[in-house]
Amino acid sequence: MGKIIKFPTHLRRVGNKYKQEEIERITEMLRLCDSDMSTMVYQIEQLNEELKGLSVEYEALLARLQKLLEEDDGKN
Secondary structure (H helix, E strand, O other): OOOOOOOOHOOOOOOHHHHHHHHHHHHHHHHHHHHHHHHHHHHHHHHHHHHHHHHHHHHHHHHHHHHHHHHHHHHO
């Protein structure tokens, strides 16, 4: 006589259905998280470039102020 094939119980079929739905939901959430993280990294890079520019400007203003103060001290 041949082997008997055991069909999954109703609970197992329902459990597998919900498991597959959860896998799909988690996959979508991971995709969204990845997209958000990529956006944040881009924004951080943009802010870093702006910070570099501001630092250069700050240093130039500080050097100019220091030069003016030294000239002022020389006159007194």
